[in-house]
Amino acid sequence: MTLNSMAPLEPVIGVIGTGYLGTTHAACMAELGFEVVAQDQSRERVARLASGELPFYEPALAELVRRHTASGRLRFTADVADVAAAADVHFLCVGTPQAGEGMAADTSQVFAAARALAMCLERDALIVGKSTVPVGTTEALAAELAPLAAPGIEVEVAWNPEFLREGHAVDDTLRPDRLVLGVSSGEAEKALRQIYVDVIRDGAAVVVTDPATAELVKVAANAFLATKVTFANLMGELCEAAGADVTTLAESIGLDPRIGPQFLGAGLGFGGGCLPKDLRALIARADELGVGHARRLLGVVDEVNEGQRVRTVETAVELCGGSVAGVRIAALGAAFKPGTDDVRDSPSLAVAARLRDLGAIVTVHDPHANDNARAVEPDLCFAATPEDACRGASLVVLLTEWEELVRLDPRELRPYVAVPRMLDARNALDPQRWQLAGWEHRGFGRSSDRAQLSVGSRVRETELMQ
Ligand code: UGA
Numbered sequence: 506m507t508l509n510s511m512a513p514l515e516p517v518i519g520v521i522g523t524g525y526l527g528t529t530h531a532a533c534m535a536e537l538g539f540e541v542v543a544q545d546q547s548r549e550r551v552a553r554l555a556s557g558e559l560p561f562y563e564p565a566l567a568e569l570v571r572r573h574t575a576s577g578r579l580r581f582t583a584d585v586a587d588v589a590a591a592a593d594v595h596f597l598c599v600g601t602p603q604a605g606e607g608m609a610a611d612t613s614q615v616f617a618a619a620r621a622l623a624m625c626l627e628r629d630a631l632i633v634g635k636s637t638v639p640v641g642t643t644e645a646l647a648a649e650l651a652p653l654a655a656p657g658i659e660v661e662v663a664w665n666p667e668f669l670r671e672g673h674a675v676d677d678t679l680r681p682d683r684l685v686l687g688v689s690s691g692e693a694e695k696a697l698r699q700i701y702v703d704v705i706r707d708g709a710a711v712v713v714t715d716p717a718t719a720e721l722v723k724v725a726a727n728a729f730l731a732t733k734v735t736f737a738n739l740m741g742e743l744c745e746a747a748g749a750d751v752t753t754l755a756e757s758i759g760l761d762p763r764i765g766p767q768f769l770g771a772g773l774g775f776g777g778g779c780l781p782k783d784l785r786a787l788i789a790r791a792d793e794l795g796v797g798h799a800r801r802l803l804g805v806v807d808e809v810n811e812g813q814r815v816r817t818v819e820t821a822v823e824l825c826g827g828s829v830a831g832v833r834i835a836a837l838g839a840a841f842k843p844g845t846d847d848v849r850d851s852p853s854l855a856v857a858a859r860l861r862d863l864g865a866i867v868t869v870h871d872p873h874a875n876d877n878a879r880a881v882e883p884d885l886c887f888a889a890t891p892e893d894a895c896r897g898a899s900l901v902v903l904l905t906e907w908e909e910l911v912r913l914d915p916r917e918l919r920p921y922v923a924v925p926r927m928l929d930a931r932n933a934l935d936p937q938r939w940q941l942a943g944w945e946h947r948g949f950g951r952s953s954d955r956a957q958l959s960v961g962s963r964v965r966e967t968e969l970m971q
Pocket of ligand 1: 637667668669670671672727730734767768769770771772773774775777778779780783841842
């Protein structure tokens with residue numbers, strides 16, 4: 506196969522799957538100047554995207570999709586043959602959710618999409634996986650696709666994992682810190698370097714490696730981030746037992762450049778469609794490969810993270826005097842993190858639902874995720890503003906640290922609640938600010954909460970007298 510047959514000087518880009526990853530990749534490839542055809546099996550999704558409407562909230566992406574559907578560089582189709590006919594390099598961006606049973610990733614969409622594409626190809630093609638997959642997928646896929654393509658047509662499979670974060674998807678794609686190119690030939694490397702020429706020129710580091718390493722880089726990165734959060738949470742537990750402060754601890758160890766300050770935020774823990782699923786998929790793969798230590802470490806990370814949700818619920822129950830039955834609780838935040846309307850494996854929504862299950866009357870407010878949360882937990886009440894969610898509440902729980910929620914003024918919020926009691930499950934608030942405004946504040950592993958015990962009891966006394 507020659508570079509020109511695989512990727513001519515101005516290759517047309519195909520994108521299979523228009524979820525978070527695929528839509529962002531397609532729009533960003535168009536922004537880089539390529540003609541792009543993006544395919545999804547859902548006709549409804551294709552129609553919405555073609556009219557410039559995103560099926561999820563992602564800052565800056567809708568504008569990019571609209572700009573390039575209008576410029577003609579980006580089009581959407583439900584027909585994979587359309588992509589096969591038009592494109593030279595095909596990016597696989599379909600989902601790899603946790604399999605129904607067990608911890609492994611379900612790669613059936615990757616295989617099905619690649620098979621369908623291979624059978625329609627009319628010329629040599631480079632298929633580049635971007636989805637997060639178990640190590641060994643590229644090799645298995647290449648073996649499966651080779652006999653499916655028409656005689657004389659060569660298909661090469663490479664892996665180029667994606668590291669974008671929800672809420673920063675466009676910027677992370679156009680200005681990534683690194684590009685990992687998992688390739689089996691010099692031609693594939695050249696084709697990918699050609700596609701990313703502007704991104705590389707703008708400073709992205711390039712790592713060229715084999716597909717297996719590229720596949721592992723992605724899951725290892727997510728597993729490491731998950732481990733870092735869990736480490737902070739374990740330190741939080743220690744701080745709580747010892748009367749120390751985990752936010753100061755995290756800030757101090759984070760000043761060491763070998764450690765770094767990010768992902769040391771102790772609190773409710775990680776969630777979303779990626780970190781938990783990728784961690785579990787790596788555990789499953791480590792099991793298959795017989796690598797016991799990795800399995801044990803990552804298993805504890807998952808367990809501690811799930812435990813943070815339980816701790817948060819237990820703390821809420823404790824703050825409410827031992828039971829939340831019949832207690833009005835305001836749950837601020839439902840998305841798994843700020844900047845997204847994604848509620849997949851959201852610790853915030855899980856805590857709200859659990860409190861509801863324990864008999865609390867829970868009203869949720871999320872700046873962008875109310876609709877998605879309602880679709881998953883229709884029995885919860887939802888409010889359009891934080892003030893409405895807090896009306897008559899005896900406990901407010903900050904579950905997702907949206908900037909507008911963190912900035913709430915405790916004095917202005919005070920008249921809405923029955924009892925000024927705040928459980929800051931993300932350690933995102935300034936305890937003193939809330940305490941000075943007459944609130945009982947409880948964070949996670951914070952010494953400032955001890956100092957305010959007397960303030961808390963004063964609040965309870967006032968409440969009893971009212
Ligand atoms: C994550 C990775 O950061 C991306 O690099 C990767 O591409 C993506 O998964 C993916 O595999 O597609 P994302 O799921 O958007 O991105 O979310 P993160 O920003 O990584 O946050 C993950 C979770 O960790 C959130 O629930 C967040 O609240 C939690 N977190 C983060 C903490 O609990 N503490 C922290 O200090 C930082």
